[in-house]
Amino acid sequence: MKLKIAGFLLLFLFILGACSSAESTDSEQTESSRKETAKTEVLTGNTFDLVAEEAAHSLNSEVDVEAWTFNNSVPGPELRVKEGEEIKINLKNKLPDPVTIHWHGVPLENNMDGIPGVTQNAVQPGDSYTYNFTASVPGTYMYHTHQDGVNQVDKGLYGSLIVEPDEVSYDQDYVMMLDEWMSNPVTMDMANMDHENMSGMGDSEESAEEKSMADDMSNYDIFTINGKSGDEVETLTVKEGEKVRLRLANIGFMSHQIHLHGHDFKVVAIDGQEIKNPDDIKDQLLSIAPGERYDIEFTADNPGEWYLECHGEMEGTKGMKARIQYENQENESTDKPNDTIDLPKFDFMTYGEDKKAAFTLDQIYDVEYTMNLNTEAKNNATVYTINRKTYPDTDNIQVEKGDLVKVKLVNKSDSEDHPMHLHGHFFQVLSKNGKPAEGAPILKDTINVKPGDEYIVAFKADNPGNWLFHCHDLHHASAGMVSLVSYKDYIVDFSPDPDVNNKPE
Incomplete structure (x- = not known):
């Protein structure tokens, strides 16, 4: 009997050792086969394939992070196209979460803007999506995910899009994308919270602590x-x-x-x-x-x-x-x-040669709107508001095609900048803190409004759709600082799917 028991024990130990060895081998294989990022490529032409996938990325000689990439690089490929070119981008999602691509600063048709739940449904894991638009305006642009951007952009899911003019006046041309990373990342799920009352942030001490960590830029x-x-x-x-x-x-x-x-x-x-x-x-x-x-x-x-x-x-x-x-x-x-x-x-307000501008402060506008930007406490959580409301309950700027629109942006936060980004349009900067612009007319799609500052900007509503106007500190956008420029009678050509987990920020 004792010999039988001893035999069983030996067999058990043998099997246990074999399992441990197999687990060790599997772990070693997983570690050794882990994909690492490559150097960012420069791609030209008019058709591109972008694959969203995970990879290990080295930030410096000491710190590696688990990155989310386009085509296995951070940044993703530098896309160079010619002014006026019709371009097509095929997105394949190999990540565990849904993604989209927003073409930051590019004036294009609304259904190509890449905003989940607003212009399209998020692209699910394993699925593909094709973007088509004309590169009509030369310049320096970016592309990045707009699905849960506070986390996904933080992980590296971005790249540059350069629209080259017919003639160039320079010999060397370098793109330099600026970013910041955490050596010990904090992941936030702020975009999945109920922004009507932000109850998701106050449900537990852990969520409040995570939010504080994510908002602390020293991380x-x-x-x-x-x-x-x-x-x-x-x-x-x-x-x-x-x-x-x-x-x-x-x-x-x-x-x-x-x-x-x-x-x-x-x-x-x-x-x-x-x-x-x-x-x-x-x-x-x-x-x-x-x-x-x-x-x-x-x-x-x-x-x-x-x-x-x-x-x-x-x-x-x-x-x-x-x-x-x-x-x-x-x-x-x-x-x-x-x-x-x-x-x-x-100071761009006094830079360049003064010339006749498209807009002035004293002309008549069809739509005038004030955006008071603020940091507020609601339900034991910090939220970022436009006129005391958080998205999706913020008031849209309602326009008709052809309207001339003037917007006043006022930062009422005590200590936080709000870089406000308008999709689908360029606006002209008319004044800062009551002082008119003095240099060349400055056209922008993003303007940084510092605490206490006030800017007045103007644009023509010439691109029908539903366009986000939001803070590009995506922590702030995810916690409510988003509104829409909404064209009356615009018909959305897709149906939001409640089951695909659309997170527009």
Whole structure:
């Protein structure tokens, strides 16, 4: 009997050991076969395939994160198309959650805007979706998921779209996407909450704690350029005499103060829109808010090694810098990073050559609307409101095609910026804090309204649809700061599916 028991014990231990060995082998295989991101590709033409998929991504020499990617890179492919081209993008979703693609800043038909529950249903895991539109306006644009964006954009699900004009005036052209990451990520499900009373945020101490962690920007401790930080950021190589264009696009959730060392430069476009006769400036900080794009140009006339860097005091600041290296340089630059030097900030309200503008402050408008932006406490939670309401209960801006629309944006929050982004249109900035714009007319799709500030902007309602007008700090959008520009009599050509988990932010 004892021998039988001993035999059974030996057999049990053998099986247990075999199972442990198999589990170990499976774990090793999973670890060794884990997909890692590749270098971002530049794709040209008019038809593109974008695959949303997971991969391990290295931010710097010390920190890897589990990223969500387009085509296995962060950022996703840089798409370069020609002005006027009809383009087609085929999206395949290999992620565990639904996704969409929003073409940030691009004027296109409403049904191609990529907003779940508003212009389409979210693309489910394993499914595909095709976007078709005309690249009608040249400029620097971005694409990113608009499904649960506060989490999915945070994971890396974005890229750049460059619409090139018929003729270019530069020799080198670099896209630089600015972002920030958490070395210890906090995942939020704010977009799944009931924004009527925000009860989902007050149901437990855990949810309130998670929200506080996500809203604390100090958790973002790694700043990146094109998905890399510090010494991992790719060097920008130039030749003496070349005209160099840098396209600075902020896909993150906070503003970044960018300084170009050693060269005069011009701000030639903001949010993709060219500026009339831009002036030469030097040693000014470009404050680039979430959703904004600044194109600058400089002549490579100062051989050596220089820096483009972020200024500030946050932990991640020092990682957001890139070297500018001259080819075949004979002299060595003594330039060193200096992210704390006090420099003046660039002011687009007084920049460029004054010329006749499409809109003025004193003309007659068909629609006038005021957006009071605020931070409020409701049901033991912080919400972000437009005129004291949270999405989807915010009041839409109702327009008819052809209307001239004037909007006043007022930030009543004590300490938080609100970079407000309008889909499907460009607006002209008319005034700031009661002072009219003095330089060239500035056309934008995103404007950063700081606490206490007031901007007046105007646009023509010339693109029928239902268009989001929201804060591009997606923590704020997910907690309510979203409204719509809604065209009367516009007929939506899809049926929202209640079972697909549409999360428009």
